[in-house]
Amino acid sequence: MKIIVPMAGRGSRLRPHTLTVPKPLIPVAGKPIVHRLVSDIAKVLGEPIEEVAFILGDPAFFGDDVVESLMQLAESLGAKGSIYRQDQPLGTGHAIMSAKESLSGPAVIAYADTLIRADFDLDKSADSVIWVKQVEHPEAYGVVKLSDSNEIVELVEKPKEYVSDLAVIGIYYFKDVGVLKKELQHILDNDITHGGEYQINDGIKRMMEKGMKFVPGKVDEWMDCGNKNVTVETNQRMLGFLEKDGEQLVSNSVKKDNANIIEPCFIGENVVIRNSTIGPFVSLGANTMVENTTIKNSLIQSNSKITNANLDNAMIGNHVVFDGKFETISIGDYSVLE
Known part of the structure; x- marks a missing residue:
């Protein structure tokens, strides 16, 4: 199993704290956000982690001290640590493709601005699991639409009309992340963007169109670190x-x-x-x-x-x-x- 961690953003909503420290390295309860997230995911998965790939931004901000901290995190899990750079802020799909050399086999993709508490068995019969949390105001989130058989059939960003109250929290499992890589490459090659950015959702939607099985995974707690409050x-x-x-x-x-x-x-x-x-x-x-x-x-x-x-x-x-x-x-x- 691999864990892919896009964390190239500057965390502007958490300024001034992120002017000098990347948001994923801000300590919460004594431990950096990304350290808690990756360690908790590894604990939940309950199986050996082969590699943890971190996708960073500008080396002037995500410098040698950041790289050293992340490599130590991977080592603490008995995993290989890999560092990739997203040279331009061109969206979630573009960030993932910055680590294309590591996109093979089973993998969890987790965006490093959130924390979870969960205890579940991973449904490995599915092609993908998208973790969700029930929320009070789904119109403020990206949500999933479920079929009668509890499969995900659609992703809807900030729905104006009610679709569901299950918000996507930014953590995904792929039985073979190489399939997502192929679909995201199509997105890049054909310059398919939303708001000028290449999105992971467009790759996921192409997988759904080809009949791949997506199911929801639910977490007990989802905690944001988006701003000071x-x-x-x-x-x-x-x-x-x-x-x-x-x-x-x-x-x-x-x-x-x-x-x-x-x-x-x-x-x-x-x-x-x-x-x-x-x-x-x-x-x-x-x-x-x-x-x-x-x-x-x-x-x-x-x-x-x-x-x-x-x-x-x-x-x-x-x-x-x-x-x-x-x-x-x-x-x-x-x-x-x-």
Whole structure:
């Protein structure tokens, strides 16, 4: 089994945090989004992973440190790591075809801006599985239309009239991803675009037209990391899941002086907490110092200094110095507010 991970986007909706760190590498509950996604998919699949292929953008942004982190992720799964570059932002189908050398055999394609919690058996009798989640407002999503036999017969993007409430979450299984490769090559060769971009859906639709069997796979939880508010919410939900799983979330190296930690919280290596209350649902990255502060429902990265603050629904980047009485804030890396 292979895992193909398109992650070339700049994550503009999560700025300023993605001005210096690619969105898939933003930590949530102490672990980068893409690391959590790939590890959770591998766990769900329950079989050896042969290769993890990552599709990155501009080397000036997705540099050597990013490549090293991703290769270590693949190695941790006992898999070969491959790096490809999408030289232009020309859509989901174009991104996948940037990794054409790896498009053979059974594979999962997973876009690295979402997290899941799931427990299921993969239907390998189908040519493809498209994972979906029931949503309240399907008109805001791409959705699947099902037949009476529970097969996917159509993909509809943001339907104006009700089709179904099963939204496509951006994770797909293909019994032979080489078939998708062939159809996407046809899309590229014939310059079939929507909004100037080559889309995975057009390749999937060609597969459907040829009678291939597509079925839905349902996840228990689907968590977005598209903007600051939903990323903070995802951090909260993930901390709750990890606490139930019995994971150790507070490092043994944390230094506390008159500190109250209300779980669940993730607190990284060498964090210092003085005269403060942390939690619930807070993540503090390694080497961060917090003093005379109350924090809840917030996500704070590494090597930052937070003093004299009362934070709720906040997201603070790496190497930040923050001294103030603001509450709901979003501050990128290397910012100073004193």
